[in-house]
Amino acid sequence: MNPADTRAASRRAFLGVLFAAAGAGLGAPAFAGVRTALPRARSVPGGIVLLELGAAAEAPQASFGGVPVMVLGTPAGWTAAVGIPLDAKPGTRHLELRGGGQRRLAFEVAPVRYAxxxxxxxxxxxxxxxxxxxxxxxxxxxxxxxxxxxxxxxxxxxxxxxxxxxxxxxxxxxxxxxxxxxxxxxxxxxxxxxxxxxxxxxxxxxxxxxxxxxxxxxxxxxxxxxxxxxxxxxxxxxxxxxxxxxxxxxxxxxxxxxxxxxxxxxxxxxxxxxxxxxxxxxxx
Ligand SMILES: [Zn+2]
Structure with missing residues (x-):
């Protein structure tokens, strides 16, 4: 539905937003480089996992199950906020990263039993x-x-x-x-x-x-x-x-x-x- 912007333009906009947020003096970051208030993490189906991606000049591109994932932060540190589908199976899952060479980041999804x-x-x-x-x-x-x-x-x-x-x-x-x-x-x-x-x-x-x-x-x-x-x-x-x-x-x-x-x-x-x-x- 939304044609992707060019990569360079989106990076400029992205960094601009983040630096603007830093300048506005929002709450102390829990993750290095991140100036945005984050949700609470709960690594279960229907939850959210927050993964530190480390420092890098540019934001890594992340995806989970082939779907683009939100990455927040600054060159001092990037964090991925990953939504875990309700029908996800518990166990080891991987975030796919591009930028500075392809890599995979493993994380655990714990079981949960909803009422x-x-x-x-x-x-x-x-x-x-x-x-x-x-x-x-x-x-x-x-x-x-x-x-x-x-x-x-x-x-x-x-x-x-x-x-x-x-x-x-x-x-x-x-x-x-x-x-x-x-x-x-x-x-x-x-x-x-x-x-x-x-x-x-x-x-x-x-x-x-x-x-x-x-x-x-x-x-x-x-x-x-x-x-x-x-x-x-x-x-x-x-x-x-x-x-x-x-x-x-x-x-x-x-x-x-x-x-x-x-x-x-x-x-x-x-x-x-x-x-x-x-x-x-x-x-x-
Ligand atoms: Zn309802």
Missing amino acids: EQRLKVAPGKVELSAADLARYERERDHTADVMATFSEEAPATLRLRLPTQGRRSSSFGLRRVFNGQPRKPHSGMDIAAPTGTPVVAAADGRVIDTGDYFFNGNTVWLDHGRGLLTMYCHLSTMRVNLGDRVAAGDRIGAVGATGRVTGPHLHWSVSLNRAMVDPTLFLG
Whole structure:
């Protein structure tokens, strides 16, 4: 969706952002060279691993499973922030690096057992008609395209704000069983709140998708840079349009009950290198 910038231009922009952040005097870096607030690391399926890549004149290019990975830092030290997919198998995994010669960096993914949740929903939302199935498959392919967004501008921060106020009604990773049938694990955070409760951007970003989807209802996707995306679902209203720039805290819509839901709530997902990861890791 986003044609890649030329390598040289992206490096200039990348370093410019990082030096600007350093000048702004953000919090003390936990990793050498990194001036950006980082998420909490948890090396499990659905978690994030932070890998020190060492000092180098230019940022190494990193990928995981063939997908570009966020690298942050300065020539004094670079760090990769890697999202681990919920369906990843525990064990030794490798980050692929290019720049200063090809190399692989091993890391361990520990096992995790998320809780099970049983839900009852309208039968038509589990047993899909041929027309609904065709619609879902179109939407799934479109969502995969949206999730492949990787823009070169680095995020100002990896600390996200909770996008709405309410009760967290279930948690990330739950193995969900709808009407007795196992489905994909819950890949976000649910926040129960009355219809109409404001929903705000979790960080500065750009609107890369809006639409009304079969399962997710009215949905907004934001791109925060370098493969960090957030998704807001089941909205009653959407206040933004494709291509809009938003600042952290800007209102983008309101809580609703559109799509497959049992009541009004916000479903909020965070995607890093196309992996849905636990949003709580990004909260202060
Ligand atoms: Zn949800």
